[in-house]
Amino acid sequence: MTEKSKEIINKVADVIIENKKYLTELDSAIGDGDHGINMSKGFNKVKEKLEAKDYESNKELIKTVAMTLISTVGGASGPLYGTAFLNISKIIPDADFDLDSLIEIGESAVAGIQKRGKAEQGEKTMLDTIIPAVNSLKESKENGDNIEEALKQCKAKAEEGMKATIDMQATKGRASYLGKRSIGHQDPGATSSYLIIKTVVDELY
Amino acid sequence: MTEKSKEIINKVADVIIENKKYLTELDSAIGDGDHGINMSKGFNKVKEKLEAKDYESNKELIKTVAMTLISTVGGASGPLYGTAFLNISKIIPDADFDLDSLIEIGESAVAGIQKRGKAEQGEKTMLDTIIPAVNSLKESKENGDNIEEALKQCKAKAEEGMKATIDMQATKGRASYLGKRSIGHQDPGATSSYLIIKTVVDELY
Amino acid sequence: MVNIILVSHVKEIAEGAKKLAEQMKQGDVEIIAVGGTPDGDIGTDPDAIETAVNEIYKEDGVIILADLGSAIMSVNMVLDWLEEEVREKVVLADAPFVEGAVVAAVEAGMGNKIEEILESIESADMIKKN
Amino acid sequence: MVNIILVSHVKEIAEGAKKLAEQMKQGDVEIIAVGGTPDGDIGTDPDAIETAVNEIYKEDGVIILADLGSAIMSVNMVLDWLEEEVREKVVLADAPFVEGAVVAAVEAGMGNKIEEILESIESADMIKKN
Ligand SMILES: Nc1ncnc2c1ncn2[C@@H]1O[C@H](COP(=O)(O)OP(=O)(O)O)[C@@H](O)[C@H]1O
Ligand SMILES: Nc1ncnc2c1ncn2[C@@H]1O[C@H](COP(=O)(O)OP(=O)(O)O)[C@@H](O)[C@H]1O
Ligand SMILES: [Mg+2]
Ligand SMILES: [Mg+2]
Ligand SMILES: [Mg+2]
Ligand SMILES: [Mg+2]
Numbered sequence: 001m002t003e004k005s006k007e008i009i010n011k012v013a014d015v016i017i018e019n020k021k022y023l024t025e026l027d028s029a030i031g032d033g034d035h036g037i038n039m040s041k042g043f044n045k046v047k048e049k050l051e052a053k054d055y056e057s058n059k060e061l062i063k064t065v066a067m068t069l070i071s072t073v074g075g076a077s078g079p080l081y082g083t084a085f086l087n088i089s090k091i092i093p094d095a096d097f098d099l100d101s102l103i104e105i106g107e108s109a110v111a112g113i114q115k116r117g118k119a120e121q122g123e124k125t126m127l128d129t130i131i132p133a134v135n136s137l138k139e140s141k142e143n144g145d146n147i148e149e150a151l152k153q154c155k156a157k158a159e160e161g162m163k164a165t166i167d168m169q170a171t172k173g174r175a176s177y178l179g180k181r182s183i184g185h186q187d188p189g190a191t192s193s194y195l196i197i198k199t200v201v202d203e204l205y
Numbered sequence: 206m207t208e209k210s211k212e213i214i215n216k217v218a219d220v221i222i223e224n225k226k227y228l229t230e231l232d233s234a235i236g237d238g239d240h241g242i243n244m245s246k247g248f249n250k251v252k253e254k255l256e257a258k259d260y261e262s263n264k265e266l267i268k269t270v271a272m273t274l275i276s277t278v279g280g281a282s283g284p285l286y287g288t289a290f291l292n293i294s295k296i297i298p299d300a301d302f303d304l305d306s307l308i309e310i311g312e313s314a315v316a317g318i319q320k321r322g323k324a325e326q327g328e329k330t331m332l333d334t335i336i337p338a339v340n341s342l343k344e345s346k347e348n349g350d351n352i353e354e355a356l357k358q359c360k361a362k363a364e365e366g367m368k369a370t371i372d373m374q375a376t377k378g379r380a381s382y383l384g385k386r387s388i389g390h391q392d393p394g395a396t397s398s399y400l401i402i403k404t405v406v407d408e409l410y
Numbered sequence: 411m412v413n414i415i416l417v418s419h420v421k422e423i424a425e426g427a428k429k430l431a432e433q434m435k436q437g438d439v440e441i442i443a444v445g446g447t448p449d450g451d452i453g454t455d456p457d458a459i460e461t462a463v464n465e466i467y468k469e470d471g472v473i474i475l476a477d478l479g480s481a482i483m484s485v486n487m488v489l490d491w492l493e494e495e496v497r498e499k500v501v502l503a504d505a506p507f508v509e510g511a512v513v514a515a516v517e518a519g520m521g522n523k524i525e526e527i528l529e530s531i532e533s534a535d536m537i538k539k540n
Numbered sequence: 541m542v543n544i545i546l547v548s549h550v551k552e553i554a555e556g557a558k559k560l561a562e563q564m565k566q567g568d569v570e571i572i573a574v575g576g577t578p579d580g581d582i583g584t585d586p587d588a589i590e591t592a593v594n595e596i597y598k599e600d601g602v603i604i605l606a607d608l609g610s611a612i613m614s615v616n617m618v619l620d621w622l623e624e625e626v627r628e629k630v631v632l633a634d635a636p637f638v639e640g641a642v643v644a645a646v647e648a649g650m651g652n653k654i655e656e657i658l659e660s661i662e663s664a665d666m667i668k669k670n
Contacts (some may be wrong), residue, residue: 031434032582072577078584079613117613174608275457276457279447280479284486287456288487382647386650417554420557420560422559452563483670502670
């Protein structure tokens with residue numbers, strides 16, 4: 001499974017790098033205009049690291065992703081995504097992911113981001129994409145959906161969550177300096193989170 | 206009288222420049238170690254300015270001293286002495302100084318320093334030299350002392366005031382960051398004020 | 411739109427704070443960094459402060475941030491030299507230097523009034539880091 | 541004696557604040573300036589923060605000042621990586637960056653305890669300029 005995970009991460013990296021300009025534009029409107037630069041710096045380095053070495057386990061692979069993002073991103077998204085991946089690395093299995101392990105991965109990510117950023121849902125951050133996505137997986141489990149259906153739902157909810165940030169007022173991060181003026185713009189971190197989730201889902205099913 | 210004033214200012218400048226190291230050492234103990242550097246920078250430029258041009262009146266001369274100190278000193282003593290001299294320039298007569306005009310000069314200096322620094326006597330600043338010196342002139346006037354006696358007393362009180370700063374705790378300026386630890390050191394600004402007063406007095410009688 | 415002057419004892423601090431603030435600014439707020447003595451030492455250059463005020467004074471107002479000691483005294487001295495009409499609209503903020511510069515730049519860029527900006531940057535919350 | 545780490549988004553701000561603080565310091569307080577990303581952009585380098593903590597950690601404690609956003613988050617992350625014993629003695633201060641650096645350097649140099657220094661630099665009076 002580590003080969004497949006490596007493929008997914010590489011694909012995520014490509015998507016982030018492709019969207020460098022878009023993410024930076026979003027951050028220019030309500031932040032300091034570097035989110036795309038930060039994220040593609042981080043994921044370029046991740047690609048280099050994955051290239052350079054074979055990884056024995058998903059644990060090791062994801063820990064490398066985490067530490068690389070932490071060392072290279074430079075913005076708040078560095079510690080946030082870094083801690084998310086670090087948390088994921090602690091619980092990620094090497095076997096094929098079932099719905100339970102996907103939920104656990106999602107919850108670890110949320111816990112990591114909240115540990116660092118102390119934000120809740122509704123504060124116009126990446127959590128507004130990720131929390132609905134994780135909740136959707138949990139609902140799918142309750143409903144007995146199969147994994148493909150669950151992933152499809154998850155992606156849809158992530159996108160909805162991302163778009164919902166447009167109407168939110170930021171109360172965490174730099175965008176909060178803008179107060180009400182942050183309303184009307186999509187959050188850059190919520191957008192990069194959607195791109196990551198979408199890519200993972202598309203690669204998984 | 207402007208020739209004589211120019212001579213006095215030149216002498217004051219020389220004394221300050223001679224004491225550059227001493228004043229800097231005092232400032233190293235309770236400040237940022239630049240008072241001597243600041244003051245001799247200022248008075249070196251004052252000497253240049255006096256050299257370059259003839260001054261028609263004491264007013265014009267002292268205003269030049271003020272503006273030069275303001276432009277070149279760089280530390281708090283720049284605006285403080287600068288505003289003192291600026292105030293003096295507004296009232297200084299061209300005739301020989303009598304006790305009344307000396308008192309007026311002193312009071313203008315104190316008013317200027319207090320306008321800028323909002324300090325009172327006892328806060329371990331240049332005012333602890335200057336206020337006792339001015340008060341001494343006023344007492345001399347009440348006592349009917351002649352000008353030589355008045356100046357002699359004034360100098361003695363200035364020196365006493367300067368030395369009294371040793372036992373004071375600073376509550377204004379950088380030395381106040383040291384709290385109680387500022388006690389036991391003579392204030393650099395009180396010292397430069399004493400050097401100025403002493404030199405003026407010695408030149409006047 | 412309110413303009414901003416950053417007065418530090420150290421040139422690098424003033425210019426660095428300008429760089430950080432400008433990264434966040436929207437619209438065409440002007441920010442001038444004034445730092446150090448005329449000969450490049452640590453300290454303050456009142457003439458440079460005066461020049462900065464004259465350069466970017468606007469009816470909407472100017473906020474000055476200063477770090478400490480002689481920077482504060484020099485700013486107040488320069489303010490006293492201004493004509494009454496200009497003087498009223500130039501304010502030395504009771505705000506943390508770097509943190510205040512960033513928030514002032516953002517809010518000025520949003521077109522906030524000088525009183526609103528001051529309320530934000532003079533708040534005690536400005537120094538909370540946790 | 542307490543040591544100090546200054547973490548800014550901008551290298552010039554961190555180094556300028558160190559310069560300003562060192563002008564006032566007595567005794568042998570160590571101050572490390574950490575600023576910008578590893579590749580010289582505006583931002584934070586958590587690895588450099590970690591290195592700084594390891595370099596100047598002392599039993600007397602270390603005070604960290606950070607300017608905003610990712611600098612604060614990165615510091616807190618690095619603190620979480622420290623061993624319990626070290627962690628307890630390294631504090632991110634709720635203090636204004638430049639103003640806090642100067643006062644912390646003075647008080648650390650005087651041998652004040654970390655709690656005393658924090659009380660001074662976390663006071664709301666630290667941002668008063670008038
Ligand atoms: N406290 C927080 N909790 C969760 N996410 C946050 C928080 N602060 C910021 N973010 C996310 O980080 C994104 C900005 O990342 P980035 O631009 O890389 O960092 P910086 O703000 O340091 O420049 C925001 O769009 C937001 O989604
Ligand atoms: N508020 C004040 N009122 C009067 N004098 C002051 C005040 N603040 C500082 N001083 C004087 O200024 C002196 C320090 O001058 P200097 O070292 O040139 O400036 P800086 O403190 O900016 O380095 C002090 O010794 C003190 O006498
Ligand atoms: Mg950003
Ligand atoms: Mg940034
Ligand atoms: Mg000094
Ligand atoms: Mg100085």
